[in-house]
Every structure is written in C-alpha cells, then in structure tokens.
Amino acid sequence: MSDWPRILLIGYGNPGRLDDGLGPALSAKVDDASLKGVTVDSDYQLTVEDACDVSGHDIVIFADASVRGKAPFFIEEISPQSPMSISTHSVTPEAVLYFAEQMFNSKARAYVLGIRGYEFNRYEERLSEGAKRNLEEAFQFIRKFVQSGNLHFNEAGF
Amino acid sequence: MAKTKVIEIEPVTRVEGHGKVSIHLDDHNNVKVARLHIVEFRGFERFIKGRPFWEVPVIVQRLCGICPVSHQLAAAKAMDIIVGAKKITPTAEKVRRLMNYGQIFQSHVLHFFHLCSPDLLFGFDADPKKRNIFEVIKKMPDLAVQGVMMRKYGQEIIRATSGKKIHGTGAVPGGVNKNLSVEERDFFLKDIEKMKKWAHDALNIAKNYTLEHLDMIETFAAFNSSHLSLVREDGALDLYHGNLRAIDAGGNIIFDQVDYRTYNDYIMEEVRSWSYNKFPFIKSRGHIDGWYRVGPLSRMNTSGFIDTPAAQKALEEFKGLTNGKPNNMSLAYHWARMIETVYCAEKIEELLHDPDLQGTDLMVRGDRAEEGIGLVEAPRGTLFHHYRVNENDQITYCNLIVSSTNNNEAMNRAVTKVAHDHISGKPKVTEGMLNHVEVAVRSYDPCLSCATHALGQMPLVLDLYDAEGVLLETKSKNL
Numbered sequence: 194m195s196d197w198p199r200i201l202l203i204g205y206g207n208p209g210r211l212d213d214g215l216g217p218a219l220s221a222k223v224d225d226a227s228l229k230g231v232t233v234d235s236d237y238q239l240t241v242e243d244a245c246d247v248s249g250h251d252i253v254i255f256a257d258a259s260v261r262g263k264a265p266f267f268i269e270e271i272s273p274q275s276p277m278s279i280s281t282h283s284v285t286p287e288a289v290l291y292f293a294e295q296m297f298n299s300k301a302r303a304y305v306l307g308i309r310g311y312e313f314n315r316y317e318e319r320l321s322e323g324a325k326r327n328l329e330e331a332f333q334f335i336r337k338f339v340q341s342g343n344l345h346f347n348e349a350g351f
Numbered sequence: 352m353a354k355t356k357v358i359e360i361e362p363v364t365r366v367e368g369h370g371k372v373s374i375h376l377d378d379h380n381n382v383k384v385a386r387l388h389i390v391e392f393r394g395f396e397r398f399i400k401g402r403p404f405w406e407v408p409v410i411v412q413r414l415c416g417i418c419p420v421s422h423q424l425a426a427a428k429a430m431d432i433i434v435g436a437k438k439i440t441p442t443a444e445k446v447r448r449l450m451n452y453g454q455i456f457q458s459h460v461l462h463f464f465h466l467c468s469p470d471l472l473f474g475f476d477a478d479p480k481k482r483n484i485f486e487v488i489k490k491m492p493d494l495a496v497q498g499v500m501m502r503k504y505g506q507e508i509i510r511a512t513s514g515k516k517i518h519g520t521g522a523v524p525g526g527v528n529k530n531l532s533v534e535e536r537d538f539f540l541k542d543i544e545k546m547k548k549w550a551h552d553a554l555n556i557a558k559n560y561t562l563e564h565l566d567m568i569e570t571f572a573a574f575n576s577s578h579l580s581l582v583r584e585d586g587a588l589d590l591y592h593g594n595l596r597a598i599d600a601g602g603n604i605i606f607d608q609v610d611y612r613t614y615n616d617y618i619m620e621e622v623r624s625w626s627y628n629k630f631p632f633i634k635s636r637g638h639i640d641g642w643y644r645v646g647p648l649s650r651m652n653t654s655g656f657i658d659t660p661a662a663q664k665a666l667e668e669f670k671g672l673t674n675g676k677p678n679n680m681s682l683a684y685h686w687a688r689m690i691e692t693v694y695c696a697e698k699i700e701e702l703l704h705d706p707d708l709q710g711t712d713l714m715v716r717g718d719r720a721e722e723g724i725g726l727v728e729a730p731r732g733t734l735f736h737h738y739r740v741n742e743n744d745q746i747t748y749c750n751l752i753v754s755s756t757n758n759n760e761a762m763n764r765a766v767t768k769v770a771h772d773h774i775s776g777k778p779k780v781t782e783g784m785l786n787h788v789e790v791a792v793r794s795y796d797p798c799l800s801c802a803t804h805a806l807g808q809m810p811l812v813l814d815l816y817d818a819e820g821v822l823l824e825t826k827s828k829n830l
Binding site (some may be wrong): 208215236240292309 | 399419484485488500503516517518737778
C-alpha cells in the first residue's frame, strides 16, 4: 500500500458553451498526463452520485470555469455544507462533500479550482485565447501539486 | 371594480430548468388564473441549422445535461433515416436500448429519491427546513445511499455505451460506434440483482404511499386527459422504438400504431404569448380539447402489457386501482415512474445476458434521404426530433417536441387545480400552500431547460399583484 495521496479531479462545465468548458478541458489535460495517484472525471455539472467517488479519495479538486474570479485561476479549500435544496443543475461542491460525508463517511480534503474564462454565452465548442492561457497555468499548478505528494496546497508550498 | 392579485412562484425548486408560476387572485382571494411560465428563451432549432448532420447526435446533447442520452438517441434515429439505415444491426439496437434503459433508470431514481421523496416522506406541509434530501439522509440513510448507488449504476451504463459522460458518441447515424465489452458486461452483472431489489423496494414505497394517501391523490392535481406514447406493435411498453398510440381519458383509442414519421399529420403545436414553451395537441381533437399527457403515467395507461415479469405484475396492480381505465391522477406519476425503474432494471439484466451486445456489426448505410424523424420515450415522456438536410449534408430544418413541452398544458392544469383547491379563498398564502403547487409541477418531473431548448439552468418565483398589476408580495426560492 502506498502512502501517496489519492486525488480526484472533477472538471465540470459545458464544452459546447465556449469557456464554460474549462473544467472538462483541465480534466482532459490531466488525464492525458497520467499523473500518479490521480483519478480524473468530468461532467456537465456536479451530481449527487459524485459523492460516491469523492469517498474513495484523500483529496478532491472541483475544477470549474470562473466568470469573474481572479486570473489565471484561484484555489480555495472548501468544507461540507448542506444547502436548502438541490436540483441536478445546481449541486455545489460543498453539497457534494456534504453528501460524501453524511452517506459515505468521507473525510476528503477538498478544493475548488476556478479557472478564469472570458466568453460564455454562445453555442460554440472552443476556448478563448485568454482561457487557453489560464488553462495551461492551472494545469501546471495541478501537475506540480500532484507531484509534490502533499495533501495540502499550503504545506506543499503553493 | 374587483381587484386581482397575482402570486408568482419563481424559481420552482426541485425541478429541472427555469420556470415561474403566477396565480391571479381576485378581491376575495379566489384564484382567477394560474399558469406555469417558461421564462428561458428557446433557440436551439435555429442554432443547429447549417451544421453537418453527422454532428447532430452529439450537438443535441448540449440541450440539456440531464437527459443528453434521450436527445442523442432521438437524433441518431432521425439520422438513421438520413443515411438510409432502414434497419440498424441487432448489436446497434441493443446497445442503444441499454443506453436508454440506463438513462431512464438513473433519471427516475434521481427524481424519486432526491427530488420528490422529501414531499412523500415528510408531507407537503412539513417545515421546509426538514422537507429536503438532507433530512432524508439523516432519517433514512440507507434509502439515500441506495438512491445514489442506483443513479451511479445508470450513469455508468451511459458511460459504457455512450463512450463518455460528456458529449457521448455511442449512437451515430446508422448504428453505434462501440459495443459492450465482456469486462463491461461483467461489471454491470455484478450488481444487477441489487439494483433490481432496490428498484422493487422503491416501487413498494411509491405504491404504498399512493394507496395509503388515495383520498388525497384521487383529487390532488387530478383531471381527465388524453395520453400519448410509443407502444410496441403488440401493444407492449417500449421506451426505444415502436408506433404512436393515443387514448382518451376513458381509455378509448384516438389513434393507434401510427408511424411516428407521420407525426405532423396527427400532432400540432400552438404558441401562446405568455410562455416560450409551445402547446402541442392532437389535430383531430382541435387545440381546445386535443391536449394530452406523456411520460410514465401515460405509458402505463397506453401500454397493454409489459414484457418483464416484475414490472408486469406491478402494472396489473397499477391498472387494478382504476379497474383497467386510465389513471388520471398526477401524483400517480410517482408510482408509474417506479414501475418503469423496475422494468429498466429487468431489461438491463436481459440485455446483459444477450451476446449480441458483444457483436461487431455496428453500422449500416443505404440510400441517402433528405428528411429524418426520430422518436424515443425519454424519462419525462415522448421526445420528437425532426430534421431536413441539404445536398451539402447541412441541416436546413429542425423541429423538436420535448417531453416537458408535450406535458405543458397538463402542467398548467395541475397548477390551476391545486391553486383552486389549496389557495382559493384562504386569507393568507403560506409556504406549505405554495409547496402544494410545486408538488404538482414536480410530479411531472419537468425539464424546463429542455422544453425551451436553452442550455442549462432551472430555477421557479411567487409574486402577488393587485388588480392594476402592482406587485404586492414576492416569495422566491433560491436553489
């Protein structure tokens, strides 16, 4: 058994809507890189059953496009939180963690990675130039973090 | 002059998409008009014009992240006609069917366990702080976990048959581009008994709830309507392919075994100024009386039988409640939905034992056509896709009638009936009363994103206006 942390990256968003596809695009890049200990998933939006996957990991990174956040990206640690209501269009990362904790006793440490995008409101499957640059920076950040084998971004020197 | 108040519920919670309910009250708080408005703009049919036809089964999945498989399959069936694939291979059809059963299984489970179970388990009037999925997790953790595991099972079937979760490419014009490997088959066989059992347990919850609350359910958002769905040539339930059958509220056939490619001869769509969602109706009955319902309740009503044992037994009990006549109770959708969940589990098992799923003959081609119409039964009801293609392989025409559009008039009637029964004449409108309206809408499991063909969001609001249209009060629910 290895002590290497088990990391789950869930990139979510709609690739058919320009920069909203940043999350799945990051998942695709990380998947191609075959990073040690990393499981990659992607979807249109978070769903309740993501809780099941979260429960088998030490670290979970929810990667999404950010409409107004800091460029090139921001990362924040989050904790489980019970919202008042759900729909399958609007399960938050905090709610997924809540489900994972309540139903599967998950103790995963979790982060939201928001990659800044710039164009969202058209039906087109491409990333803007600015989003592509931000995606690359986010990917390099994730790669270094994963290779550090640490469980905490701060402890890993990020 | 008597004044009118208007109440609006926006967003409607625990449904998919974005909608608003408005209820107009007179001076005595009696309901004058109640409507479900679809407030997103539909634009997909225009967007898709000019795109190459072979992209369509993938592109249409952008309509909605909730039932992309249904759109993929309906579009692929339409494109089968375009590429001249009059009959796809057994492997292709069975892989597509497996995909559809996986989709409907997971969608019904999500709706039952996570969206409507709080209403059924805790009551429509319960404290909203306790009437939610989180309370279900606390009070019935095993049930909540079952819901998640069942949903995951269905999603994994979609992934295996469609290739990937986002923009799956499994169903393509003329067939499929992958079969189900032995390893994938064995993975699903490992848990199928558990899925069948849990589906049956959920069926019992829905059935028992209905029988125990029959006095309420017989009147709550209950009204006579016609019903429409696909049925197999022998009249059996079929969620992937067949012909159209429509019956009236008494069970009399309006039309039967209609080739869905001629749907335009039987169905028309009416536009009303206050909603982006159209109002389809059966032509022969006219736009006033021709509206109908679709979805699980309608499928139980139109189908003569089900070709799997446990679901057939459940159907017999379901039909027994109304002595074989159509069941017109909106809340019976829940029971019907769980019968279909059992059916899907049984069909998944049946298919997993079929060696055709590992076949390698995946595609067929024939004489190119310029027009294709595809139809499947989606979780929420009958889904129509209609396309025309030019000599450059570009889409020149697209018309979609999605399930929640087919149910548009019925959902409006449900809102009206509940508003009359539970709000009319009451001095104060409470949260519990508003939830009654939402319960009625939720029983149809609408996907309002799909209905308007917009991408993505769904939130519902409630405003109170006087006779001059001045806003008196707003009650909104944030998701």
